[in-house]
Amino acid sequence: MNFQFQTLADMINRQLSVFPRHKLFLNRRFDSAGAEDLIFCEEISKMILQISGDELPTILDDYRWLCGVFMEEELFFRREGRYRHRTFEEAQRTVYSDRVFHSRYLNGHLMTHLWWANHTDTLRYFRNVFLPANKQQFRHLEIGPGHGLFLYFAAAAPNAATIAGWDVSPSSIAATRHALFAMGAPRPVDLSLVNIFDASEARAGDQQFDSLTCSEVLEHLENPPEAMAAIVDLMAPGGRAFICVPVNSPAPDHISLYRSPEEVISLVRDAGLAVEDTLFALPTGVTLERARKDALTINTVVIARKPE
Ligand SMILES: C[S@@+](CC[C@H](N)C(=O)[O-])C[C@H]1O[C@@H](n2cnc3c(N)ncnc32)[C@H](O)[C@@H]1O
Structure with missing residues (x-):
């Protein structure tokens, strides 16, 4: 060290x-x-x-x-x-x-x-690869911000205009609010208690986002394709999404099991988005080959764009 x-x-x-x-x-x-x-x-x-x-x-x-x-x-x-x-x-x-x-x-x-290297690498990829490629004055939404680290980086991006976070859990929203305040987020962040499945009622008018994060949320849901449809609906034409789903990642609140990165990519493609880039982030010392063979966790990140 x-x-x-x-x-x-x-x-x-x-x-x-x-x-x-x-x-x-x-x-x-x-x-x-x-x-x-x-x-x-x-x-x-x-x-x-x-x-x-x-x-x-x-x-x-x-x-x-x-x-x-x-x-x-x-x-x-x-x-x-x-x-x-x-x-x-x-x-x-x-x-x-x-x-x-x-x-x-x-x-x-x-x-x-x-x-956990797979989590650190995902967060770094978000800050260094996803955010800088967003258009100037992007309007950003994160579904399920939890600890708030992703949302903080979005709020700190020089090309950002507005930042919002929606989460279904009051304690997660409280944790996000506390984290953003404690880190001194450089822009106001609009946090709301929203279930992704109620997105159409929650959005203000025909509100749309140029940039959307949904990281480590879809595996918590019974019907990820329905959530993906809601996400695509919230995105502006040409907007970009950062979708992260850990495959083979057992946890007490993970209910939808994805067994390979390709299944996650299909989930995103089937929702009508075009894949721009991917990251398969691995635990320390694990190769992609071994992760596939032994069904180990692969944090699968898909950066995808909604057609114009
Ligand atoms: C594991 S945390 C993810 C935190 C962060 N995005 C990350 O990648 O580390 C999952 C978050 O999704 C939220 N969540 C779960 N189901 C949801 C739903 N139906 N609608 C909105 N948020 C949801 C949870 O409350 C929690 O804050």
Whole structure:
């Protein structure tokens, strides 16, 4: 680990103080990290410090807890070849309606953007590849912003005009609002409690967006193609979408299982969008070939454009 990245180094030490068994994992994660990754992780560390404030010890402990929850789901997935829950109601019972569980889940998920290379790479691709190619004065919407890191980067983009975030969960909206305030988002962000399936009622008039993010949301839904249709409807002609779906990614609130990046690409194409670029982001030390063979997680990102 190169200690010119002092905030990251401190964050690693603090994480290991509550989760010593993670040492091998974090050593591997950062021993193989390139300069660009380390610079970005230093930046993410600072953002997480701002978001967490005095709550950092709780957030680090919630990450330790989340790894245990995910391990149980991984074992189920290996044994049964499917996700444990198939309906929104089952996920709701386990995750969303249990306030403590959901809060720990949100906190742990925030930390994964630093510790899990597939999440860090997805976020960096969003900031470095997706946002700069948007047109000047783009109108942006994120569905399911959760921790708020993607939305913050959109709000910080020099070519952005307006920024909105819609989420179905009041606690997620509260977390996004807190994060954007704590990081000092450079533009106002319009946050609303909206279910993507009610998008047509939620939009103001014939409101449309030039840029839309839907990251790690579709696998939470019973009917992703219906959500994709709603997304396409919200996009302006020529508008761009950043769609991210983790394949083979067991979690207690994942109910729609995609088994290959190609299935995700088809989901996007079948909704009527043209694929502009893709990223298959992998866990540390895993090749794409091995991920396909052993059904490991691949964060599949599709940048797609709505025809004019
Ligand atoms: C795992 S988080 C994703 C956070 C962030 N976008 C990311 O990529 O890391 C999923 C988010 O989607 C929201 N969500 C789930 N179902 C939704 C729906 N039907 N409509 C809008 N948001 C939804 C959840 O409340 C949560 O904030």
